[in-house]
Amino acid sequence: MADDKKPNGIPNSIIDLLVNDLFKKNGINTEDVKSKITEDKKQAIRDLVEDLSKQVDTFLNTSNSKKNTDK
Amino acid sequence: MSEDKKWRALDHCDKGKDKCDDGATVLQDGDQIMKTDQQSFEWIIIKDSEGVDVQTTDTQAAVSLQLGLQAAIAAVISITIGDTDRGNAVVQDIKQVMKTKQRNTQKTIIESSKHVKVTTTDTDVAVNIQALLQILIAVVVKLDVL
Numbered sequence: 001m002a003d004d005k006k007p008n009g010i011p012n013s014i015i016d017l018l019v020n021d022l023f024k025k026n027g028i029n030t031e032d033v034k035s036k037i038t039e040d041k042k043q044a045i046r047d048l049v050e051d052l053s054k055q056v057d058t059f060l061n062t063s064n065s066k067k068n069t070d071k
Numbered sequence: 072m073s074e075d076k077k078w079r080a081l082d083h084c085d086k087g088k089d090k091c092d093d094g095a096t097v098l099q100d101g102d103q104i105m106k107t108d109q110q111s112f113e114w115i116i117i118k119d120s121e122g123v124d125v126q127t128t129d130t131q132a133a134v135s136l137q138l139g140l141q142a143a144i145a146a147v148i149s150i151t152i153g154d155t156d157r158g159n160a161v162v163q164d165i166k167q168v169m170k171t172k173q174r175n176t177q178k179t180i181i182e183s184s185k186h187v188k189v190t191t192t193d194t195d196v197a198v199n200i201q202a203l204l205q206i207l208i209a210v211v212v213k214l215d216v217l
Contacts (some may be wrong), residue, residue: 009201012209018168019209026160033151034215041150042216048143049211052136056204059136060197 078183080121113191114178122186128193133200140203141166144210151214165206 023030113130117123145162152158181187211217 009198010205012205015202015205015209016213019206019213022161022164023213026157026164028152028157028161030213037151037214037216045147045150045211045216048146049207049217052140052143052207053204055136055139056200059132059200 077119079119080183080185081119112176113193115189115191116178116180116182118180118182120181120184120187123181123184124188126188126190128191128196130193130196133193133196136200137196137203140200140207144203144207147207147210147214147216151216168206 113127115125115127117125144165148158148162148165152161177191177193179189179191181189208217
């Protein structure tokens with residue numbers, strides 16, 4: 001059954017395509033944006049992404065380990 | 072009545088006999104125990120049963136994680152592109168993509184059973200959360216922040 005399979009998620013290539021398209025569609029010049037981001041802001045965003053990545057990992061691993069111990 | 076012939080988990084339980092009194096809270100009377108969560112409508116109905124162990128996805132945690140990721144994407148766009156019409160349009164477009172998989176319905180019914188272990192996983196929520204993180208990372212990488 002499908003519930004036995006681990007979710008594969010969406011390939012990163014598709015996500016990249018989507019994000020590229022969204023930026024292009026809305027006329028956003030990424031080079032222009034890049035030059036305007038200060039180092040402080042970059043660090044704040046890095047911290048945010050790192051924290052959320054950890055939370056997602058924990059969430060997904062918890063679901064998977066529950067599944068494995070059941071078998 | 073045909074009801075009489077049906078096996079019921081608590082038929083052997085007489086009041087006062089402590090072998091059935093294991094301290095567990097049991098709701099019988101043909102009643103059902105329902106668990107409904109906000110976003111992924113998960114129903115687990117347990118009827119005429121004993122010793123049922125249910126393990127389900129922590130949907131509340133999943134929902135708050137989803138909201139956190141959505142807020143983070145909006146925040147990153149706002150910080151980098153600015154709270155402009157363009158920035159808002161990007162956030163709106165991303166929200167449109169994220170809306171596609173917001174609902175999951177699963178029903179589990181346990182009836183006239185003993186010592187059953189149920190584990191449910193909300194695959195949609197897991198995929199959704201993964202996708203949101205992927206979008207967040209893709210945006211951040213594209214803007215050379217990571």
